[in-house]
Amino acid sequence: MAADPLSAGLLGGLEPTVELAPGLLLARSFFDAPAQRRLAADVAQAAQAAPFFRPRMPCSGKPFSVLMTNCGELGWISDESGYRYEPRHPATGASFPPIPALALSAWRALAGAAPAPQACLVNYYDAGARMGLHRDADEGDFLAPVVSISLGDDALFRYGGANRSDRTKSVRLRSGDVVVLGGPSRLAFHGIDRIYPATSGLLPQGGRLNLTLRRVSPPP
Ligand SMILES: O=C(O)CCC(=O)C(=O)O
Numbered sequence: 751m752a753a754d755p756l757s758a759g760l761l762g763g764l765e766p767t768v769e770l771a772p773g774l775l776l777a778r779s780f781f782d783a784p785a786q787r788r789l790a791a792d793v794a795q796a797a798q799a800a801p802f803f804r805p806r807m808p809c810s811g812k813p814f815s816v817l818m819t820n821c822g823e824l825g826w827i828s829d830e831s832g833y834r835y836e837p838r839h840p841a842t843g844a845s846f847p848p849i850p851a852l853a854l855s856a857w858r859a860l861a862g863a864a865p866a867p868q869a870c871l872v873n874y875y876d877a878g879a880r881m882g883l884h885r886d887a888d889e890g891d892f893l894a895p896v897v898s899i900s901l902g903d904d905a906l907f908r909y910g911g912a913n914r915s916d917r918t919k920s921v922r923l924r925s926g927d928v929v930v931l932g933g934p935s936r937l938a939f940h941g942i943d944r945i946y947p948a949t950s951g952l953l954p955q956g957g958r959l960n961l962t963l964r965r966v967s968p969p970p
């Protein structure tokens with residue numbers, strides 16, 4: 751990881767990057783308002799090719815409260831058959847659109863020497879959506895961090911340790927913030943407890959987008 755710009759708090763330019771826990775970074779306002787608008791437009795365009803779908807829980811088939819789509823060579827899917835990465839959209843059968851350049855710029859700035867991300871999961875939260883405490887553990891490589899971008903309404907992000915029973919803390923994420931789960935926090939439990947409706951005017955339909963960039967397989 752590039753120590754100098756990080757410790758100087760210069761990444762993203764607007765506010766210092768803070769370490770919430772070892773390896774768990776919050777780059778506040780990494781994206782300024784024009785960059786947020788551009789990235790939201792890129793996501794809207796990607797969703798034309800790869801429409802949002804409602805994932806389902808393994809076994810039970812219970813629907814998630816978030817909608818999802820993906821960009822990149824692999825997409826994260828969940829349905830009755832389990833959690834997995836797939837190269838094709840579950841409804842259209844088409845490959846996923848490329849990861850937006852601005853999202854890749856966050857990876858380059860914050861993921862240190864990690865090889866390029868292969869997946870960009872896009873979550874859409876309406877006012878009532880949430881995401882339960884979980885770990886991102888379906889990847890074959892935990893050396894690379896997970897880089898997670900917030901756009902739109904504020905959200906309450908809960909994070910803990912490597913065990914579900916570890917004590918958790920919460921932080922309110924705002925549009926333009928980027929969270930990095932790396933190093934000792936790569937497999938930390940985390941989730942979204944709630945959305946704060948109408949706290950951002952970025953998305954015409956309201957709600958919140960989250961883009962999660964991941965390396966899925968070990969570097970060649
Ligand atoms: O929405 C967020 O900020 C977190 C999303 C997340 O943890 C995930 O998609 O695995």
Ligand SMILES: [Mn+2]
Nearest residue numbers: 884885886940
């Ligand atoms: Mn996650």
